[in-house]
Structure formats: structure tokens, C-alpha cells
Amino acid sequence: xxxxxxxxxxxxxxxxxxxxxxxxxxxxxxxxxxxxxxxxxxxxxxxxxxxxxxxxxxxxxxxxxxxxxxxxxxxxxxxxxxxxxxxxxxxxxxxxxxxxxxxxxxxxxxxxxxxxxxxxxxxxxxxxxxxxxxxxxxxxxxxxxxxxxxxxxxxxxxxxxxxxxxxxxxxxxxxxxxxxxxxxxxxxxxxxxxxxxxxxxxxxxxxxxxxxxxxxxxxxxxxxxxxxxxxxxxxxxxxxxxxxx
Ligand code: DX5
Ligand code: ZN
Numbered sequence: 001x002x003x004x005x006x007x008x009x010x011x012x013x014x015x016x017x018x019x020x021x022x023x024x025x026x027x028x029x030x031x032x033x034x035x036x037x038x039x040x041x042x043x044x045x046x047x048x049x050x051x052x053x054x055x056x057x058x059x060x061x062x063x064x065x066x067x068x069x070x071x072x073x074x075x076x077x078x079x080x081x082x083x084x085x086x087x088x089x090x091x092x093x094x095x096x097x098x099x100x101x102x103x104x105x106x107x108x109x110x111x112x113x114x115x116x117x118x119x120x121x122x123x124x125x126x127x128x129x130x131x132x133x134x135x136x137x138x139x140x141x142x143x144x145x146x147x148x149x150x151x152x153x154x155x156x157x158x159x160x161x162x163x164x165x166x167x168x169x170x171x172x173x174x175x176x177x178x179x180x181x182x183x184x185x186x187x188x189x190x191x192x193x194x195x196x197x198x199x200x201x202x203x204x205x206x207x208x209x210x211x212x213x214x215x216x217x218x219x220x221x222x223x224x225x226x227x228x229x230x231x232x233x234x235x236x237x238x239x240x241x242x243x244x245x
Contacts, residue, residue, distance in 0.1 A: 010131040011077050011100040011124070012155050014047060015194055015216065020209075020240050023048040023079055023196065024233060025220025027063060027167050037229065038074040044233040048077045048101075050198075050218045052167075053094070055084040058108050059165035066097035077130075079103060081137065081198065081218075083164050088115050095119075098126035103135030103158050103196075106146045112136065116153040135196065139164060140172045144181055151189045156216070157182055162199030168221045171200030176208070183213045206236055211244025 015021070024046055029037040038049070051069055056062035069078060079101035080094045086109045094102055102119055106112050116134050124130045135156035138146065140163060147157060159178050162169035179197060186193045197209065198218035209217055217240055223232045 010129065011133050012131060012192075012194070014077065015101075015133070015156075016192065018047045019194070019215035021045070021047055021216060022223070022233065022236050022240060023050040023198075023216050023218045024223050025050045025052060025167060025218055026224065027052050028221045028226075029224040029229070030226075031064075031068070034068070034071070035073070037224065038072065038076070040230045041223075041233055042075065044230050045237050046076065046233050048079060048216065049074070050079045050081055050220070051099075052081050052220070053084060054165065057085045058105065059083045061165050066093040069094065069097040069099055072098070077101065078126075079133075079135070081135075081158075082108070084108060088118065091115060091119060092122075095122050095132065096125050098124075099132075100124060100126065100130055101133040101135055101156065103137050103156065105137045105139065105164075106150070107139055107142055113150060113153065116150060120153060133194070135194075137198065140175065144178060144185065147182065147185060151185065151193065152191070154193060156194040156196055157186065158196040158198050158216075158218075160198050161201065164199070169200050171202075171205055176212070179212055179214055201236075203232070203235060203239070206239045207242060207244075210240055210242050 054061045054063040077100040080099040081103045119134045133155045136154045137158040161175040194215040196216035201219040202222045
């Protein structure tokens, strides 16, 4: 009926509608001035920020956690990419800090299916109408078959195109055929699941992802390069949405 108030769109629906889009990694932003750094991205078409959470155990580096996620007041969806060991008891802090997407690694604990079940029962602390998007991530060396028992309990699959732990690494070529195989697995599942690729995506190679069916591309150092984040973000979005070569 016209005139009906538009239902607020959940996080998943917003990302599906924006697909294909970029998810901007914030680690290479000037974290001492994160508010103004993120303000540069407003109006560029960016919908999603990507916080790389590293615990120094699952990956050698340690980075940020719930306090920084809680501090963000920008009008973007927030993904917490949890590169942490045994996330089962730790995810609550990231949900409470206001993450909209929580991405856990299949390699990070014995009970990943249980983590996803638990997330499926939780509420978005920032805005209950948004819902929570459950992401599952695979390192480049992890067989895609590990996804099979999880596809009923995720809203997003993320393939790492680098071995996790650092920004600015080179894109691992074998990711491209893996993306098309996961695309087929999702189609066979018969439910909508977003496909994401994370790591090593730059101005020079993002066009290779156009037309692959990927919904989200995480890109950090190609946007926050210390010079022109807004122009970089617009460039990356335009190339991702360009006609495939
Ligand atoms: C790697 C992270 C990626 C990485 C992306 O461990 O999961 O999100 O920071 O950064 P760039 O785009 O610089 O590879
Ligand atoms: Zn990441």
C-alpha cells in the first residue's frame, strides 16, 4: 500500500541491495582520528566498515577490540572480522559493542557451528531492526568442504585472499576459482547468502572481481592510503561495478 511507512531495512537486506559493494578495512586509517577519517567516506556510496580483530594467537598480530567498535558513531554498518581463537564466549562483547556483521573463522575453534547457532539467537545491540549477519571465513588453505555443514546457519561466506594477520598483502590467485565454487555451493543451497572476498584487493586488481558474482569486497590499504580515502573508495566502487573484462 502506498503511504505505508517503509519497513527499516535489515543489515542483510541493505548489503544485498548494495551488492556488489566494498567493505572498507579501517586498520590503515589514522586510528587517532578515526571519526574524521570515517567522515571522509560519507557520501561516497560506502555502506560497510570492516574491523580486523586480531588476538595475537589465531594470527600473530594484535589489533582492535570492542571499545573501538563501540566508539564508532558513523552511519555505516560495521563488520567485526574475528581473527581470534575460540570465539564462542567472546562474541557477546562484539555484539554488545554494536557490530552488525560478525565473521568467525572455521579454523578458530572446535565448535564453529555452535558459535553460529548462538549468534542466530542474539539481537543487534545498535538497532534491533537491523538483525545480525553471521559470516563464516575461510583461510586460503582451508578446503571449501568445511562450509557444507554451516551453510544453513550463515548469511555470509568470506574467502580470505591473503593469509590473515596483515594488511597490504598480495592477492592469492587461487581465490578466484574458489569464489566461483562457493558461488555454486550457495546457489545449490537455495537460500540467499552473501559472498565476500577479503584481502589483497587493490586499485590494480579490483576490476578482476567485477562480474564474478561477489557481493562484498573487503579493501583496506587501497582506500585508507593516507592520501585520498574518499576518491579511492569511489574508484574502487566504480571498478567493482564496471563491466567485466
Ligand atoms: C587480513 C585482513 C584483511 C586485510 C585487508 O588479515 O582480514 O581484511 O586487513 O587489508 P588490505 O585490503 O590492505 O589487504
Ligand atoms: Zn578482514
